[in-house]
Amino acid sequence: MSKIYVLDTNVLLQDPNAIFTFRDNEVVIPAVVLEEVDSKKRYMDEIGRNARQVSKTIDNLRQRGKLHQKIPLDSGGVLRVELNHRSFQYLQEKFVEKTNDNRIIAVALNLMLEEQKKKDGRDVILVSKDALVRVKADALGIESEDFLSDRVIEVNEIYSGYKECYLDKNIFDQFFEAKTLPVSTLAQYRLYPHQFVIMKNELQPSISAVGKVDGKGKTIKLCTFENDHVWGITPRNVQQRMALDLLIQNDVSLVTLVGKAGTGKTLLAMAAGLMLSEDLKRYKKLLVARPIVPVGKDLGFLPGEKEEKLKPWMQPIHDNLEYLFNVKKPGELEKILAGIGSIQVEALTYIRGRSLPEQYIIIDEAQNLTKHEVKTILTRVGEGSKIVLMGDPQQIDHPYLDEYNNGLTYVIEKFKDYGIAGHVKLEKGERSHLAQLAADIL
Incomplete structure (x- = not known):
């Protein structure tokens, strides 16, 4: 079953193409988000550029239908700008001030309560890069997520540029003699061009040498580090x-x-x-x-x-x-x-x-x-x-x-x-x- 994703302003300002990353689900942009984007479009920095791009993207989507109705997206999902569900009736007891963040949370909360009344109601998820918005949403029982589609890598997978490899004694001795070794010899390791390889004798790990993969990713050559x-x-x-x-x-x-x-x-x-x-x-x-x-x-x-x-x-x-x-x-x-x-x-x-x-x-x-x-x-x-x-x-x-x-x-x-x-x-x-x-x- 598809889900409803309510987007915070910071998601669009971080990635102007964020609305296309939610596959076959429904993407909801609260009206207050458009107001916040509009207030940023005159900035002469990256945030301003993204605000202008978001404005153009949504404007182009108007050719497919009315924004307050469901507009089909190429990803298989739909997009709509939410003009209703702005009531503070259920929110004001917890958060009194009518800030823009609270207005966005109110839209997600009202949509969630509406879906819960339906027999086949869908999950409503608030997507925000603001940790406190997610905390507030959680306090109200609203499912919330950080926007992670813009991440280049997952946690703890940052490429270091070097790798420790433990070699059989014969291969280790061969490398020392020839001062070169085919990358295919270390097929169990994923090596990249110009990556350094800290080679260790698996029987005596204290004995080691540093090699470097060549630019074509085919050969590992012994590093002498002459420019010291x-x-x-x-x-x-x-x-x-x-x-x-x-x-x-x-x-x-x-x-x-x-x-x-x-x-x-x-x-x-x-x-x-x-x-x-x-x-x-x-x-x-x-x-x-x-x-x-x-x-x-x-x-x-x-x-x-x-x-x-x-x-x-x-x-x-x-x-x-x-x-x-x-x-x-x-x-x-x-x-x-x-x-x-x-x-x-x-x-x-x-x-x-x-x-x-x-x-x-x-x-x-x-x-x-x-x-x-x-x-x-x-x-x-x-x-x-x-x-x-x-x-x-x-x-x-x-x-x-x-x-x-x-x-x-x-x-x-x-x-x-x-x-x-x-x-x-x-x-x-x-x-x-x-x-x-x-x-x-x-």
């Missing part, structure tokens, strides 16, 4: 060595790095970028950018020209540059950057419409990007460029994103089958013992 010192930075653990290997490799155009605070993502990427652009001249420019998403309460408008406005947002990048250039005096970094001229620090706000050829591009805090925004960035990359996306999917400041549907996770999952990309998850914090302990226990 880049711009004064020395990798301190095996994951950092893996990351540095990908960061300086010619045939990997896209590198993704994830890890907790203090694992060395930004420092390693910038050290590699400086070596390849300044020392080896492989790239004409080093471009470092990050999204402008505040942590906590926003400071509001900032005074000054563009560079002055961006300075507080770009300070984490400047901190790493000061460390790499061994800056001691105030203002010294600005003089160095002005003298070099090939290092550019930008906000992602200004990237649309640009073409970026022959550049080493670093995008920090990429976990705060949506799928659409990360697509916009990657389609800016020109011929001969390399781009590095990095961040911590567990530290997201965007209201509609989580660990499993953000742009960084999306890119990792979609590109893991392609030889043009490589990925590493950094595990161990190297900033300080305090920083590592805070990342683990807080």
